[in-house]
Amino acid sequence: MDPRTSAQDVMRCDLCETAVVQMHCDTCLVNMCKACVGEHISTDESKDHKIVKFQSRKSTPLYPGCATHDKERCEMYCKQCDIPVCNTCIASDQHLGHKFFTILQILNEKKNKIIKEHTELKETIYPTYQDIASDVQNRMSQLEKEYGDLSTAITKHGEDWHREIDKLVKKLKAEVDEMKKTQLQTLQKHLDEITKTMSDIRDEIKAVNATIDTNDLSKLFGNKFNIERYQMLPQKIVPSLPKFLPGKIHEKELHDRFGALELSSLTSDKHGYSMKTAQKSPKAGSSPPVKQLLDKPEAVTIIHTGYKDLYHVACLSDEDIWTSGDENIMKLFSINLGSLLKSIRTKSGNEPSDIAVTKSGDLVYIDTNDRTVNIVKNMKIKEVIRLQNWRPRGVCSTSSDDLLVIMVSDDKKTKVVHYSGSTEKQTIQFDDNGKPLYSSGSYITENRILDICVSDREAGEIVVVNQAGKLRFRYTGHTPAPKNKPFSPLGITTDSQSHILTADDNNNCVHIIDQNGQFLRYIECGLSGPMGLCLDTNDNLFVAQWIRRQVKKIKYMQ
Structure with missing residues (x-):
């Protein structure tokens, strides 16, 4: 087994690959022993190498490089231009009269915004999608029950008729099954899309966590987390259950008199869902029990x-x-x-x-x-x-x-x-x-x-x-x-x-x-x-x- 890759071994210097790591360069993100520090600095003297003890790595902020002036780091931020600036930028005519903040101040603002968005993803948006998924699953279960009741009603009505209507009973039940199949397939597809979005949100949350933990300011400024696309909640698909309309029993015109099914439908209401809130109310964010109007x-x-x-x-x-x-x-x-x-x-x-x-x-x-x-x-x-x-x-x-x-x-x-x-x-x-x-x-x-x-x-x-x-x-x-x-x-x-x-x-x-x-x-x-x-x-x-x-x-x- 290679001792450098063994989980039982200590970390080795990135330069000599033999000595135990003792120091770290926060600028270049290189681990090294004390003996190799000088060699590392001499390889690129143009950089301001921040050498710290290995245990203190990531303690020094890695300021972004200036887009205008090579080899300079930006430790300030121009509020009017909304960009990081170096000392040479500040001294130039381009930023005369502008207001500057330390980049660490802006860093805190950025981190707070990211943390807020992370909290919204984790505590509001994702739970809302959980509720939506639960709502769709409940509708599917209710649909199964109601379609079963519908089939039972048709069967009971068919038992009062002569043998000649058995074929019609089977035909109507087949229509019910086809309607149920179509609606359930539509709802399942809708649920799959919601589940996929929930997975994307979990990935976004992980990405936000990684960004929050980094000290690389360039990554903080470079990473953009677009949660707006998750705030636009999916449309609410509400199945319309067909009704069985029984007719009076006559020996003639059986097909017309037995009854028929109203066409079912699946409506899509973009206003159907609302974002989950933290209000203290009974069953907040959940669907109310289904009630029926009295005749x-x-x-x-x-x-x-x-x-x-x-x-x-x-x-x-x-x-x-x-x-x-x-x-x-x-x-x-x-x-x-x-x-x-x-x-x-x-x-x-x-x-x-x-x-x-x-x-x-x-x-x-x-x-x-x-x-x-x-x-x-x-x-x-x-x-x-x-x-x-x-x-x-x-x-x-x-x-x-x-x-x-x-x-x-x-x-x-x-x-x-x-x-x-x-x-x-x-x-x-x-x-x-x-x-x-x-x-x-x-x-x-x-x-x-x-x-x-x-x-x-x-x-x-x-x-x-x-x-x-x-x-x-x-x-x-x-x-x-x-x-x-x-x-x-x-x-x-x-x-x-x-x-x-x-x-x-x-x-x-x-x-x-x-x-x-x-x-x-x-x-x-x-x-x-x-x-x-x-x-x-x-x-x-x-x-x-x-x-x-x-x-x-x-x-x-x-």
């Missing part, structure tokens, strides 16, 4: 509020709700007992234009006449936003506990502003063609995929934009309406399935549409003048009826 929604509880006209309702918890109406008093009621627990007057004496509850449980109310947004903490009112030339109309709390406020200017323009505390983070007003998104604004909410949904009563539509403010769709009602009157949207809310629910006081009902704007069904339940809406954590709907001055609790999902 006949039912009223569970009625709460009498005592207002002359009741406008708004907001859930504080599954037991308590805040309400407001035509008075300057906001009232908190027990849902189960129907009793008044507490009340608070607005600071200005005006009636609130809208109310909401933050994720931390504080009441927020809009004062349109006073041009303010206010928050109630421990029954004390604090003004958080005061507007000029604009009047707030509606408010909601986001998943990140920020506020979305819809407002109208004195010259009748409408926009949505995203606030973090009192600080504006984003303004949404125009579409990609520069045209106004909103004619007016009544109510606003955010769904699970972070779309922003606004009820625009003047235009008779629901306007939905994504998190970046890009228009996704407009919903203008469904025909026939319960009372055949024009769509008049008011209160708006979203549930755990990302359904959008909006009150329609012209037709005394609530519309339910999916996250892509497709109408699903109406909720009527004897509603009269529905206005404000909210949902508790179990997807029970609360409707403020302004005519009857009641809040009606409705169960519409299971």
Whole structure:
């Protein structure tokens, strides 16, 4: 065995290859014994050799060479030019009046940025892809079960028929199997792509770790880690399960009467996933349990509020709700007992234009006449936003506990502003063609995929934009309406399935549409003048009826 390559042997000098390593050149990255130090330095006297003890190697920063002046090292950094510079560069006219920093200062900034990106890859992006992969796997499992149920339903229906329909039963089941195979293959391909991306992210994390540990500044400046391509999450593929439509049993026209399968589909929704966050919420980043809409929604509880006209309702918890109406008093009621627990007057004496509850449980109310947004903490009112030339109309709390406020200017323009505390983070007003998104604004909410949904009563539509403010769709009602009157949207809310629910006081009902704007069904339940809406954590709907001055609790999902 070669003693130099033996794991049992000590390291040898790179020059003489016999003596034990004692010294190291941080400039050239050469290991040597003490006797060979002079020989090493004399081989290239143009370099500033940094000779240190072998145990102290990598202790001396390896400054990058100057791109302009040969044989000079850059120990400073020009902020205006955004490049490393040597002393000769600093003395030249090229950098007169520029601001310089030591390159070690910039090194710390670069390392901090890399560490931050490394943390995002490791703690946010990769876990998000893990959740997405889990979501796809769950959908595949659910698809297997539901297709099995579908096959069972067809078989049961076929048993009631004569032997002549056996061939048709087999044909339909074959269609089911082919649909299932196609959808599962599509989902498997989608999962493979996600898994491949996760592998790429792991490689990127390893590369970042290696870069962080190096003392070679040239490598630090040379390596670029592009995490933007991972921040663009994959599209969400949602299979649409076919339905079996049984027909009545007749001896004639068996093929027509037995039933048929609706065509299945796989839709791709680029807004389907959102980045995993570190918020403390139940099952954060995971898909909610799948729930089904009831064929006949039912009223569970009625709460009498005592207002002359009741406008708004907001859930504080599954037991308590805040309400407001035509008075300057906001009232908190027990849902189960129907009793008044507490009340608070607005600071200005005006009636609130809208109310909401933050994720931390504080009441927020809009004062349109006073041009303010206010928050109630421990029954004390604090003004958080005061507007000029604009009047707030509606408010909601986001998943990140920020506020979305819809407002109208004195010259009748409408926009949505995203606030973090009192600080504006984003303004949404125009579409990609520069045209106004909103004619007016009544109510606003955010769904699970972070779309922003606004009820625009003047235009008779629901306007939905994504998190970046890009228009996704407009919903203008469904025909026939319960009372055949024009769509008049008011209160708006979203549930755990990302359904959008909006009150329609012209037709005394609530519309339910999916996250892509497709109408699903109406909720009527004897509603009269529905206005404000909210949902508790179990997807029970609360409707403020302004005519009857009641809040009606409705169960519409299971």
